[in-house]
Amino acid sequence: MSLPQEIETNQACRCVSDWERGLSTILLWSSPVILIVTWVGSATFGKTLLFLYPAASPAGFISSKLGLVAGILAALSIVLYWATLRTARIERANRLPGLSPLLCLLGLGLGGLLLQFPKSHWVFQESVKARTPQLEFSRNIIFMQQKLFTEAPIEITPAPLSKVGLVGSSQINLGIDVEQLETWSGEGAVHKYCLPGMVPLQYQALSAPLAEKRLDVVVCWLSEFDFFRERELPTSRLRWCAETANVRDVFSVLTPNQAWFNRGHLADLATAVVTPLWSQREPIQMLSFRFWWRFDVGAPVASDEEQQVGARLADLDQGVKNAKQNIQRTPLVDANFQAFERFARRLTDAGTRLVIIEGESHPLTMEAYPPAFRAETREKLSELSRSVGFDFVTTDQRVQLETDDWRDAVHLNETGEAKLTNWLMNYLQESTNRLGAALPVSVPSAHPLNLPSQSF
Structure with a gap:
């Protein structure tokens, strides 16, 4: 029995690149259909996915802002995918070793920015409340955030x-x-x-x-x-409300030895200050994982x-x-x-x-x-x-x-x-x-x- 011949790396990359470009072209031509399907699907089942509401009638998709936004985002992602493949050059890929972490940081920043908008933050909080079990700490966090930071004096x-x-x-x-x-x-x-x-x-x-x-x-x-x-900083109890001032206050009540021992916890809280997605780690975990996988069974x-x-x-x-x-x-x-x-x-x-x-x-x-x-x-x-x-x-x-x-x-x-x-x-x-x-x-x-x- 003869083994298949191994092709060189550059040739393999070109083969994969050609295949991806062909796929992106097909998706690009299909983007109007994908936009409409995503629009109708999100209008019908969007609130079911977010808040566990009953499915809406597909006939009303024209007036659904949620469906329209979802459809436009789906179509734009296809266009972006196609444009990226058309402008990328295989031989330049290895010259940007820091591109992946930069893209990750950009994604975290954009996600955190999105979470700062009152409407999107409200949708996130209500989605967590709709899915988390009673007495779950993530659920308590959301209620406390709304009571402390959302309600007026x-x-x-x-x-x-x-x-x-x-x-x-x-x-x-x-x-x-x-x-x-x-x-x-x-x-x-x-x-x-x-x-x-x-x-x-x-x-x-x-x-x-x-x-x-x-x-x-x-x-x-x-x-x-x-x-x-308390033997160490209760990071999970402080992360959700982390701000520059109160993290600095927490640091100031520790002795130098305690600060060194809790350096990982302090780094965790500092990350929560600059990254809103990290400060909401427990609710996000509960919302994303428990929706698809009942890990707490x-x-x-x-x-x-x-x-x-x-x-x-x-x-x-x-x-x-x-x-x-x-x-x-x-x-x-x-x-x-x-x-x-x-x-x-x-x-x-x-x-x-x-x-x-x-x-x-x-x-x-x-x-x-x-x-x-x-x-x-x-x-x-x-x-x-x-x-x-x-x-x-x-x-x-x-x-x-x-x-x-x-x-x-x-x-x-x-x-x-x-x-x-x-x-x-x-x-x-x-x-x-x-x-x-x-x-x-x-x-x-x-x-x-x-x-x-x-x-x-």
């Missing part, structure tokens, strides 16, 4: 008693009942800015857009659970209860185990406290009253926390409250939570939520009256309260 008419923001993790998200709190503040006056597992470095990164919301009061729930668990699925409450619920035993493993004196403890101090100063300088509630977890989970961590957290937050000027309410100065008030290892159930919300309404009303900033409001009392005995 909060203006409510008639003016409410107080515009309140709840900032933090799923603990405060499930710990405060918005509807109940609005009986004090006014309808539509309470806004949640919460993300699962939100850490102090995120508080600092989001302090500027939160200050721009011009909230009257911001309430946070913080404990050793928040300050004593077999992963834990949110239960009905989790979907109803909007958070992942940890089994009590597993939660205690996680606390023992994760709550330790990690390298970023001091950075976390510095980051939170900057968050607090930014909000108080903007005229927002900041109320920090000393948090806690299920009693069995609390036993897993080293007592020294709680004492240190209380001491540092108390010191910051005096130097910065915010309210810090310790556990002995607020309503007491019992074992039956907990849904799982770290989240309150409906009973605990009602107790804490009722206490918060009374606390805000009492302290507001002392400041003389609002008229008295009648607040229902469903539970006996442990009101603070001193001014903050």
Whole structure:
């Protein structure tokens, strides 16, 4: 048996080039048909691909802007392909070794530029929301981006008693009942800015857009659970909101050794600043890969209860185990406290009253926390409250939570939520009256309260 004769490289390149030119010529002559087919197809199924809407009638393709744009882009890409092959010379190809990375950078730049347009950004966000499962972090990112960066500063008419923001993790998200709190503040006056597992470095990164919301009061729930668990920069939690200013702030709270250890994370965040597509990496991955390939098949699925409450619920035993493993004196403890101090100063300088509630977890989970961590957290937050000027309410100065008030290892159930919300309404009303900033409001009392005995 004889083997086929191997042809030289230049001849092989010419053969391939001739074949591609012939193909491009056929596509060029077919481009009007391709334009019409793409126009009709995109008009019919475009919103199905983007938002999972039902398919539209093909008869209305003439009025479809989406279909027209898709058809024109398809035809132009064929013309560009044909022109590139006609003007390219094989013998010059090896003289441009940097062409490929330059084209990649150009593509990233154009993609990022496209994402900056409000309409295209909205289409991208809604496409992600339509496809990502509930409780998926990418979905939470999109909702937070829209709430922080898309919505205008909060203006409510008639003016409410107080515009309140709840900032933090799923603990405060499930710990405060918005509807109940609005009986004090006014309808539509309470806004949640919460993300699962939100850490102090995120508080600092989001302090500027939160200050721009011009909230009257911001309430946070913080404990050793928040300050004593980060071993390295939480890049995935910071990337989506990366800007030059907040990345520089993150870098500034690290020691030189910590900055060197986290150099890869800092490079990741710096890339997100200059490349919008990189800052949206998680939503893009979820949108593109999950649409074609269910890579998350077999992963834990949110239960009905989790979907109803909007958070992942940890089994009590597993939660205690996680606390023992994760709550330790990690390298970023001091950075976390510095980051939170900057968050607090930014909000108080903007005229927002900041109320920090000393948090806690299920009693069995609390036993897993080293007592020294709680004492240190209380001491540092108390010191910051005096130097910065915010309210810090310790556990002995607020309503007491019992074992039956907990849904799982770290989240309150409906009973605990009602107790804490009722206490918060009374606390805000009492302290507001002392400041003389609002008229008295009648607040229902469903539970006996442990009101603070001193001014903050």
